[in-house]
Amino acid sequence: GENVEQHPSTLSVQEGDSAVIKCTYSDSASNYFPWYKQELGKGPQLIIDIRSNVGEKKDQRIAVTLNKTAKHFSLHITETQPEDSAVYFCAASTSYKLSFGAGTTVTVRA
Amino acid sequence: NAGVTQTPKFQVLKTGQSMTLQCAQDMNHNSMYWYRQDPGMGLRLIYYSASEGTTDKGEVPNGYNVSRLNKREFSLRLESAAPSQTSVYFCASSAGQGPTYEQYFGPGTRLTVT
Numbered sequence: 053g054e055n056v057e058q059h060p061s062t063l064s065v066q067e068g069d070s071a072v073i074k075c076t077y078s079d080s081a082s083n084y085f086p087w088y089k090q091e092l093g094k095g096p097q098l099i100i101d102i103r104s105n106v107g108e109k110k111d112q113r114i115a116v117t118l119n120k121t122a123k124h125f126s127l128h129i130t131e132t133q134p135e136d137s138a139v140y141f142c143a144a145s146t147s148y149k150l151s152f153g154a155g156t157t158v159t160v161r162a
Numbered sequence: 163n164a165g166v167t168q169t170p171k172f173q174v175l176k177t178g179q180s181m182t183l184q185c186a187q188d189m190n191h192n193s194m195y196w197y198r199q200d201p202g203m204g205l206r207l208i209y210y211s212a213s214e215g216t217t218d219k220g221e222v223p224n225g226y227n228v229s230r231l232n233k234r235e236f237s238l239r240l241e242s243a244a245p246s247q248t249s250v251y252f253c254a255s256s257a258g259q260g261p262t263y264e265q266y267f268g269p270g271t272r273l274t275v276t
Contacts (some may be wrong), residue, residue: 095267
């Protein structure tokens with residue numbers, strides 16, 4: 053089955069700096085890669101996703117890149133703000149199953 | 163529009179007790195899911211329902227049962243709770259059938275089994 057590994061598990065950045073989270077997946081059939089943000093005491097919320105026919109996608113301060121050959125994808129957050137502090141999960145999906153990474157706790161220092 | 167709602171928010175059970183976690187969505191979504199979240203392990207799928215009237219096992223179904231009561235409601239039952247079922251449980255729904263559609267999550271139920 054699919055195995056999604058996520059690094060780092062924790063990330064502390066200065067406000068205004070960039071944050072990068074990396075994930076690798078094992079199943080070459082995976083074709084959908086969403087990123088979810090979970091704030092304290094809440095359920096995860098989709099922030100951006102990318103499909104396998106696209107190499108990069110950007111939405112304001114967040115971007116995701118996908119390298120299908122190497123089977124890895126990354127989340128980039130630029131100009132980090134205090135409200136970016138949360139747990140971020142990557143996921144990889146085939147047509148029948150969505151598998152999540154273990155999560156990255158991001159702390160933005162003021 | 164409340165999205166996905168879950169009850170209760172918190173629950174403490176003794177080993178061997180049973181309980182049902184309730185989930186409802188008001189977005190007319192076809193698919194619904196139950197996940198558990200444990201520290202360092204991300205979200206793991208327990209059961210899902212691709213459409214009203216169907217349910218299927220996920221990654222970790224042992225010790226759980228589900229009911230898709232109607233299009234809105236999807237409940238998760240623990241027949242005989244065990245300490246290993248201490249976790250945070252999330253219900254989610256999506257418009258399409260299958261995991262390549264955005265999933266909308268509820269606020270979660272924190273369950274402790276002593």
